[in-house]
Amino acid sequence: MKNLDSIGEQIRKLREKAEMPLRKLASLLEIDQSTLSKIERGERKANIQIIEQIAQVFSIDKKKLLVNFYSDIVSYEIGEENTYSEILKVAEAKIEYKRALKNKTL
């Protein structure tokens, strides 16, 4: 089954698997250790720069991390709505529509 860890949980697992102290990873990412601690526990949001750096540090495909990162955001935004399934369908259609438009005007 697919992994449903939050991005924070995934970061923590990557870090622990590498047996790297939080402090060490924080310094590689050039962020405060308490900030990283909060990101791992979902108390603060990560950002794309951090995600990409983490992918580098652990030599993994950044796409996977980004999918996790963004799906967290989406889940957070609409997770309380009962119509979430419909919302996601319409959102996808909107995105596709915007892209189609964009390609036309290129």
Place this chain on the structure above:
Amino acid sequence: MKNLDSIGEQIRKLREKAEMPLRKLASLLEIDQSTLSKIERGERKANIQIIEQIAQVFSIDKKKLLVNFYSDIVSYEIGEENTYSEILKVAEAKIEYKRALKNKTL
């Protein structure tokens, strides 16, 4: 085909169909007319309270408006990502998972 108007465009169409001046709708919603103008043109975000009031004013199902409202948000958040389709799938799985957990602990 499904309607892919943004929430702002939908509000404007509802208002124009009712031949109601912007100023009038703004006052019903108790917001500044310039704010409503910007919402209709997507320059500012609406919020749930406004959406629900609009549904009332025009006697339509608020679910439809909310789907449009939230799908705009999702589309905005991830519309530039090439993996949007994957993101949406994972987001749905996460939401379902969270709900399943919640029901268990009730």
Place this chain on the structure above:
DNA sequence: CTAACTTTGGACAATAATTGTCAAGACAAC
């Protein structure tokens, strides 16, 4: 137990984003 190391929590100022409000501008109808 103490000491060293790791993580967490709370506080704080600085910065950025959002919100509500206003007044003036643009535009058309009459």
Place this chain on the structure above:
DNA sequence: GTTGTCTTGACAATTATTGTCCAAAGTTAG
């Protein structure tokens, strides 16, 4: 011209986010 409509830009006030520090709490090793 005036009237009615909508848009634009500016502004302060509020709220959210961010980076930072340090002390407290938890963990491990000696």
